[in-house]
Amino acid sequence: MSSIAGTKSGLTWAVQISVVALVALWLFPTVGLFVSSFRTADQISSSGWWASMLPSERNETLRTANPDTQVREDGLWVIRGNLFEADREATISTWGTSSRDIAAYKPGDTADMGEDGRLTVQADGDYLLVNETEFSGRRGERVFVTATSPPEFTLDNYRDMLFDPSNREGMTRAFFNTLTVVIPATIIPIVIAAFAAYALAWMRFPGRALLIAAVVALLVVPLQLALIPLLKLHLAVGIGKGYLGVWLAHTGFGLPLAIYLLRNYMVGLPRDIIENARVDGATDFQIFVKIILPLSFPALASFAIFQFLWTWNDLLVAMVFLIDATGETTVMTKQIVELLGTRGGNWEILATAAFVSIAVPLAVFFALQRYLVRGLLAGSVK
Amino acid sequence: MNPALQGLITIIVGVGGCIGYFYLSNQFLDKVLFPARGRHIGRNINRANMIRPWLFLFPAIFALGLYLGYPVIETLRLSLTDRSLDGAFVGLDNYAQMASEPKFWEAMRNNMLWLIVVPAVATAFGLLAAQLTDRIAWGNVAKSFIFMPMAISFVGAAVIFKLIYDTRPANQDQIGVLNAVWLMFEGGPGSFLFLRLLPAAIVLCFALLMAYVVYLALKPLIRRETGQARASWWAVPLRLTAGLVAVWLIWLSLGSVHSVMTAEFAYGAPQTWLTLPFWNSLFLMVVLVWIQTGFAMVILSAALRGIPEETIEAAILDGANPFQIFFKIKVPQIMGTIVVVWTTITLVVLKVFDIVFAMTNGQWETQVLANYMYDKLFRANDWGVGSASAIVIMVLVLPILVWNVYNARKEMN
Numbered sequence A: 001m002s003s004i005a006g007t008k009s010g011l012t013w014a015v016q017i018s019v020v021a022l023v024a025l026w027l028f029p030t031v032g033l034f035v036s037s038f039r040t041a042d043q044i045s046s047s048g049w050w051a052s053m054l055p056s057e058r059n060e061t062l063r064t065a066n067p068d069t070q071v072r073e074d075g076l077w078v079i080r081g082n083l084f085e086a087d088r089e090a091t092i093s094t095w096g097t098s099s100r101d102i103a104a105y106k107p108g109d110t111a112d113m114g115e116d117g118r119l120t121v122q123a124d125g126d127y128l129l130v131n132e133t134e135f136s137g138r139r140g141e142r143v144f145v146t147a148t149s150p151p152e153f154t155l156d157n158y159r160d161m162l163f164d165p166s167n168r169e170g171m172t173r174a175f176f177n178t179l180t181v182v183i184p185a186t187i188i189p190i191v192i193a194a195f196a197a198y199a200l201a202w203m204r205f206p207g208r209a210l211l212i213a214a215v216v217a218l219l220v221v222p223l224q225l226a227l228i229p230l231l232k233l234h235l236a237v238g239i240g241k242g243y244l245g246v247w248l249a250h251t252g253f254g255l256p257l258a259i260y261l262l263r264n265y266m267v268g269l270p271r272d273i274i275e276n277a278r279v280d281g282a283t284d285f286q287i288f289v290k291i292i293l294p295l296s297f298p299a300l301a302s303f304a305i306f307q308f309l310w311t312w313n314d315l316l317v318a319m320v321f322l323i324d325a326t327g328e329t330t331v332m333t334k335q336i337v338e339l340l341g342t343r344g345g346n347w348e349i350l351a352t353a354a355f356v357s358i359a360v361p362l363a364v365f366f367a368l369q370r371y372l373v374r375g376l377l378a379g380s381v382k
Numbered sequence B: 001m002n003p004a005l006q007g008l009i010t011i012i013v014g015v016g017g018c019i020g021y022f023y024l025s026n027q028f029l030d031k032v033l034f035p036a037r038g039r040h041i042g043r044n045i046n047r048a049n050m051i052r053p054w055l056f057l058f059p060a061i062f063a064l065g066l067y068l069g070y071p072v073i074e075t076l077r078l079s080l081t082d083r084s085l086d087g088a089f090v091g092l093d094n095y096a097q098m099a100s101e102p103k104f105w106e107a108m109r110n111n112m113l114w115l116i117v118v119p120a121v122a123t124a125f126g127l128l129a130a131q132l133t134d135r136i137a138w139g140n141v142a143k144s145f146i147f148m149p150m151a152i153s154f155v156g157a158a159v160i161f162k163l164i165y166d167t168r169p170a171n172q173d174q175i176g177v178l179n180a181v182w183l184m185f186e187g188g189p190g191s192f193l194f195l196r197l198l199p200a201a202i203v204l205c206f207a208l209l210m211a212y213v214v215y216l217a218l219k220p221l222i223r224r225e226t227g228q229a230r231a232s233w234w235a236v237p238l239r240l241t242a243g244l245v246a247v248w249l250i251w252l253s254l255g256s257v258h259s260v261m262t263a264e265f266a267y268g269a270p271q272t273w274l275t276l277p278f279w280n281s282l283f284l285m286v287v288l289v290w291i292q293t294g295f296a297m298v299i300l301s302a303a304l305r306g307i308p309e310e311t312i313e314a315a316i317l318d319g320a321n322p323f324q325i326f327f328k329i330k331v332p333q334i335m336g337t338i339v340v341v342w343t344t345i346t347l348v349v350l351k352v353f354d355i356v357f358a359m360t361n362g363q364w365e366t367q368v369l370a371n372y373m374y375d376k377l378f379r380a381n382d383w384g385v386g387s388a389s390a391i392v393i394m395v396l397v398l399p400i401l402v403w404n405v406y407n408a409r410k411e412m413n
Helices: A009-036 A041-046 A049-053 A156-163 A172-202 A208-219 A223-237 A243-267 A271-279 A284-295 A297-313 A316-321 A332-342 A347-380 B003-033 B041-078 B093-099 B102-133 B139-151 B154-164 B177-182 B189-222 B235-262 B279-305 B309-317 B322-333 B335-350 B354-359 B369-379 B383-412
Strands: A056-063 A071-073 A076-082 A091-096 A110-112 A118-121 A126-131 A142-149
Touching: A009 A049, A009 A347, A009 B102, A009 B139, A009 B154, A009 B279, A041 A056, A041 A347, A118 A142, A156 A172, A156 A347, A172 A208, A172 A243, A172 A284, A172 A297, A172 A332, A172 A347, A172 B003, A172 B041, A208 A243, A208 B041, A208 B383, A223 A243, A223 A316, A223 B041, A223 B369, A223 B383, A243 A297, A243 A316, A243 A347, A243 B003, A243 B041, A271 A284, A284 A297, A284 B003, A284 B041, A297 A347, A297 B154, A316 A332, A316 B369, A332 A347, A332 B154, A332 B354, A347 B139, A347 B154, A347 B279, B003 B041, B041 B383, B093 B102, B093 B383, B102 B139, B102 B279, B102 B322, B102 B335, B102 B369, B102 B383, B139 B279, B154 B279, B154 B354, B189 B235, B279 B335, B279 B354, B309 B322, B322 B335, B335 B383, B354 B369, B369 B383
Parallel strands: none
Antiparallel strands: A056 A142, A071 A076, A076 A126, A091 A142, A110 A118, A118 A126
């Protein structure tokens, strides 16, 4: 429409910049979590994730090697080595030997510690500790350094949370439990709803309008009302807490939207095709299976995505109908809530766990967004 | 049994059972009960066709009745009985007990705040995003990023935002964005601009919008134009209520403008955002706004595209500027869709549970009805009061339910 309006270029630029800002604002939270899930616990707690792209400067307390590694050279006792761990790259900008003055020396300087010897530290962490008398004691000399490390990312968090069988807080079991809940809970309501939607769209019978109104009404009934009565019912008939219960519950709660979406779509299918088929002697069952169902694929896909996202992301229904006292059947959302409680400050665990659970819906979202949008429009725009 | 195997069997039994049921019952109807042959062929076909819809509908009606219809009645019954007295009828005692609990009123107050803020802000942002992205070449990419949070679970979003709200002691680097930004304010002119003027301006805009709503709602009551169709009997009270609510909201917004301009801010000290009463509720609402804006944007963008070009061209020929085109031509034409978006988000807000449960669990005065209900049902094991609060949620949903059904029926006729 901007072309018709002959919009001035100044305004177009303002629009472009606003959209960039809006998108950045909306992406920023997710990106933060994503980046954090690739950082170590130390990195996360020492600097904000936005700083992780740049080299970071940190104050650290390191130690020289302990005195048993000393060697005798030219009449002096010498300890040499590197302050940093084996595969770490960092650059020292200042260092000191006392906690009161941690920036006393520059790389290459030599600190005279009196009877403790003379220490020289290079920028890359190499040090040389020299003394006339033999070093004693069991631990090395403390060195306070200010070091700049290059950005560093790790896959360890994902290895711990997904592929470490000994990790009781891992997400593997919860991941498969969620999958077990989601697949039947997505497929079964589609089958039931498709038949009902066909009847409501293409068959004439008394009470049809009333039924459609009832479906519209049930669409908004809060599922909170259903928790206690249904849990009582499940316990009374012996289903108890478990997969069967949660499948049934998700089926029941998903049906109104399924029927509503599918009926709205089926009503819009061309009347001629269906009537021609009737004239040719097809039964309703045949019309449904051979004509309506294939033509309704977009609507079926829309609902399937909705139901998938909703069941995958659900917490309440799973807590009430599925997860029993043993916690064997915990789903990912519940696992994350528990980690939030017990590991509130361990962001490397939380971020990784959350991202494991978010990844699948995000993939589905980006792959099948078209159908999701179509379903949303059919469901709400009238 | 292995749950995955159990799941596979359930899919096969469920899907196979459904299809088998539909096929066999249709066969039974056509071949055995009312065969399309013999002396009564015509009558039989008619009868079979009368019964068939119910065969198609039966599983759905059964499941809907059992999983949504029955619970409404049963919850209503439970809210009138006491579990500890073996389910004896106690009248409205549960409601009285609930009304005497400060936590319940806290939940009600917060829910009302959620109901005002989240739909308004999400719809406004959605409209803004829809209008802006429709005008640029890479609009679809931008849309899909803004829409993306829809796929993220409330629990995942809670983790994401807890990281943003994280607090470290004052002498350490902040790892939460909000505190990092907060520490950049020191009380100078920048702080005045961003922490006082900007919020005040936003709230004032909202107040002006509400004033416009009052005007729209009351105009027909004061000056009845001739030739207008007679309004329904309920239009007058509805308009009065809407007007009163809007006036009340204006009053609230003016009050908050005053407090924003005069409040003392703790500059330079990292805040534990989720423990600051009142503000923490707003921080929780941000999460839901973040999720729902994409939904509002998608629907409103489709509506904006559906506006007839001629109306806009006519406005341009008449010399309207882009803002006039947007507010005077486009917005009135998509008012119906805005209402649909608003009510849909309202429904989500009424049921909001996961966010509060995962982030604060109702502590520090952030309780909402759904979480209060969960507390009562599964922690206190008080089914009476829990059911009563579920009924309160149902009652709050009821106006939207009636409105939806009314619209659906109007459209079908």
